[in-house]
Amino acid sequence: MRFVIVGAGRVGLRTARVLREEGHEVVLVEGHDDQATRVRDAGFDCVEGDGSREELLVEAGVENADALGALTGDLNTNFAACLIANHHDCRTVMRIDEDYREGIYQKYADEVDEIVYPERLGAIGAKNALLGGNLQAIADVAEHLQVVLFTITDDSPMKGYNLSEVTLPSQARVLAFGKAGGPMGVPLPDDSLETGDRIAVLADFDVLGDVRQLLLGRSAEETAAAAVEG
Amino acid sequence: MVKANTGEADRVKESLAALDGVVEAHVVAGDVDFVAKTVADDPGDVKRVATNAIQTINGVEGTQTYIAMD
Structure with missing residues (x-):
């Protein structure tokens, strides 16, 4: 399958690695140039810039992607990326930063198919x-x-x-x-x-x-x- | 702009909308959880709504106030 991952920090890059190991195609979108360099050094395709802008997501292949993971630490970027991806009939997964927001986004954010709260998954592992x-x-x-x-x-x-x-x-x-x-x-x-x-x-x-x-x-x-x- | 610490978005939104001086309240995506629009006659009125009224709603963690210029 084809995936677009917005945000190549600790959550996004790790997710991209797991997907690649399982044989999927992944393109990352990352706003910080030093991090984008690290992503390319790790052998990934990387579109550099603001993941809440449609032209960048199109460049990353959102039109043909099966799903988009909005995994930056910035909720506005994540939500905007999901809105755009949803418009392109892409499945959307959004990272949130505080657990009380999980229910709010599940209820109100119709454009978001799934919410992830990395700390909760970390807590299960711990x-x-x-x-x-x-x-x-x-x-x-x-x-x-x-x-x-x-x-x-x-x-x-x-x-x-x-x-x-x-x-x-x-x-x-x-x-x-x-x-x-x-x-x-x-x-x-x-x-x-x-x-x-x-x-x-x-x-x-x-x-x-x-x-x-x-x-x-x-x-x-x-x-x-x-x-x-x- | 209202930041909450609870998932009970409906209750907080209704409490905001019911306040004297608040004309609109919305659940929003992003760093804050609600936007409440207030119409006030003077800055003291804004303070009364933002500080005394909104902050006392259970689940509200903080507010930021912006004054419209147009």
Whole structure:
């Protein structure tokens, strides 16, 4: 696919790299000449100038692009770039700078298809690193809804059972399943849960603790706390 | 120009529009979140609206005031 990325700072350039690694065509638009030089040195096509001007976005190929990512730190530039891209029937993704604005832009900015708040994604990564090992938050689907990937351990209460025997709370669903070392796939009722298998669950925050306890067992701290209470 | 710290854009916009002296309020894209247009007889009136009234709306973080010249 073809993408235009406006803003070649830490978010834009990194996004461009990931897209290129996956075989997509990327053109960047960058206003600072020293940064534009770095972008070209990294082997990218770069249009130099203000990404909120239509002639520059046209030069970058917005007319034939599948999507435009407005990823500068400047909201006015980002919104203007999305308006222009939307006019050219391009899918639009806009970076915002403060989390309270996420809902406002989702509601009012019809021209913007998707909002990204890099700090939120960074927080998910940091949370995974802090939690470690057997539980990985994949995405916040909504305010109270999260997709979490669990890796079955020797201590998992459901180890040895089939997926059909796993009774999750009503506010949770199994989305995907993968045997240890194998790819993730559609979950089947007779898939058995063994150590190292991975199971992706969509769960409401209210029941996430119950799901974790069912699939992973009590954490060491909880076991210790229960022993003290007992 | 009104900067907020809340996602409740509708509530803030309605609170702005309901103020005495405010004739228009809009949600805007960019560094600020709302633009409120005020008609006032003198600078004291502008101060009353901008400082005393708008700043007391829950979720408003700050304001900048510009005076139209035309």
